[in-house]
Amino acid sequence: MTVNPQDIRAFRTAFGRNLLAEVPNFVAGPYLVVTMEDLWPKLRQELPAGTPHWFVRSMEREDLEKALPQLEGFSSVVGLGGGQAIDAAKYFAWRRNMRLHQFPTSLSVDAMYGQRAGVRENQIVRYVGWAVPECVYFDYGILEAAPPHINRAGIGDVFCFFTGVWDWEYAQRTGKCEPRWPFDAALAQHSLSLAEKALAGRRDIHDLTPEGIGLIVEAFKWGGASYHGTGWCPRHIEGVEHFIFYALEAHTGVKFLHGQAVCLGLVAGAMMHGRRADELRQAVADVGVDIRPKSMGITWRDVDAALRGLRDFVRRTELPFGIAHDFVVDDAFLQRLRDMVERG
Numbered sequence: 001m002t003v004n005p006q007d008i009r010a011f012r013t014a015f016g017r018n019l020l021a022e023v024p025n026f027v028a029g030p031y032l033v034v035t036m037e038d039l040w041p042k043l044r045q046e047l048p049a050g051t052p053h054w055f056v057r058s059m060e061r062e063d064l065e066k067a068l069p070q071l072e073g074f075s076s077v078v079g080l081g082g083g084q085a086i087d088a089a090k091y092f093a094w095r096r097n098m099r100l101h102q103f104p105t106s107l108s109v110d111a112m113y114g115q116r117a118g119v120r121e122n123q124i125v126r127y128v129g130w131a132v133p134e135c136v137y138f139d140y141g142i143l144e145a146a147p148p149h150i151n152r153a154g155i156g157d158v159f160c161f162f163t164g165v166w167d168w169e170y171a172q173r174t175g176k177c178e179p180r181w182p183f184d185a186a187l188a189q190h191s192l193s194l195a196e197k198a199l200a201g202r203r204d205i206h207d208l209t210p211e212g213i214g215l216i217v218e219a220f221k222w223g224g225a226s227y228h229g230t231g232w233c234p235r236h237i238e239g240v241e242h243f244i245f246y247a248l249e250a251h252t253g254v255k256f257l258h259g260q261a262v263c264l265g266l267v268a269g270a271m272m273h274g275r276r277a278d279e280l281r282q283a284v285a286d287v288g289v290d291i292r293p294k295s296m297g298i299t300w301r302d303v304d305a306a307l308r309g310l311r312d313f314v315r316r317t318e319l320p321f322g323i324a325h326d327f328v329v330d331d332a333f334l335q336r337l338r339d340m341v342e343r344g
Contacts, residue, residue, distance in 0.1 A: 003230050013135065020139050034081075153258065184230070
C-alpha cells in the first residue's frame with residue numbers, strides 16, 4: 001500500500017519576531033536551554049538573567065548520557081541553536097520526559113522537524129529517541145543574525161531529495177530494495193517536486209528572502225514528517241550524499257557544517273549516478289555554498305580516502321542499499337570530482 005503524501009503532517013510551526021523573549025511567558029518551568037557556547041553570549045540577553053543553560057560539546061551518546069544527572073528537576077527543555085543543539089534537546093526531552101520547544105538559529109539542517117535525535121556511537125550516526133516539540137519557532141531576528149552561508153547550507157537537506165530518490169530507484173532496478181521500504185512512486189515524486197521547486201527558487205534562497213526561507217522550510221517539514229509518516233523510511237529523502245557526509249565525519253573526526261558536507265556528497269553522488277551533476281554543482285554555487293574541502297577544514301586527501309572507503313563503510317554500517325554499495329571510486333573519478341568542485 002502506498003502512502004498519500006497529503007496525509008503526512010509536520011510539527012506545528014510559528015514565524016515571527018522577538019519570539020525567544022517570550023519563552024518565560026509560555027514555556028513550563030523550570031526550563032533548561034540547550035545551546036552552543038558560541039551562540040549564548042549573543043542570545044542570552046533575550047532571556048532572563050540566570051536562565052539555566054547547557055552547552056553541547058559532543059553528540060556522542062555516551063557523553064549525552066553522562067549529562068542526564070544534571071537535568072533532574074526541569075520540566076521543559078528549549079533547543080536553541082543549529083542541528084547539534086536541536087538534536088541534544090530532543091535527546092534530553094526523550095530521556096527525561098520533558099516538554100520540548102525548538103528555536104533553530106539557522107536553516108543549516110532539517111533536524112527541527114524530526115522526532116529522532118542524530119547522536120553518534122563511536123563517531124557513527126544513529127537516529128534514536130522520540131520527542132515531538134510543542135512548536136518549532138523561527139524568529140526572523142535570530143535567523144537574520146546568522147551568517148548567511150550557514151542559512152544557505154540548508155539547501156543540502158533539500159537537494160538531497162534528488163540523490164535519495166535516485167538511490168531508491170537504483171535499489172529497485174537491481175532488486176535490492178529493503179522489504180520494509182518497497183519503492184513508492186508517490187513519495188519519490190513528492191520529494192522530487194520539492195527539490196525542483198528549490199532548484200527553481202535558488203536565487204531567493206541565496207538572498208534569504210521570505211520566499212526562499214519558505215522553500216527551505218517547506219522541504220524540511222516534508223523530510224522530517226515523512227520519515228516518521230512512512231514508518232521510518234529514509235529512502236525518498238536521503239541517500240548517497242548523506243552517506244558520504246557520514247564517511248567523511250567518521251574518517252576525519254571533523255564536525256562539519258551539515259549542509260556544506262552534504263552538498264559535496266550531493267555532487268559526488270550525482271556523478272556516481274551519472275545524472276545532473278553539472279547542473280547541481282552550479283545550483284549549489286548559485287545558492288552560495290562553498291563545498292571545497294579547504295572551506296571545511298579538510299583536504300582532498302581526506303575526501304579521496306573517505307570516497308575510496310565508501311563501499312566498505314556503507315556495508316559495515318548497514319546503510320540502505322544504493323549506488324555507494326556498488327560504485328568503484330577510482331583515480332579518474334576523484335580527479336573529475338576535484339575539477340568540478342574547484343572550478344565552481
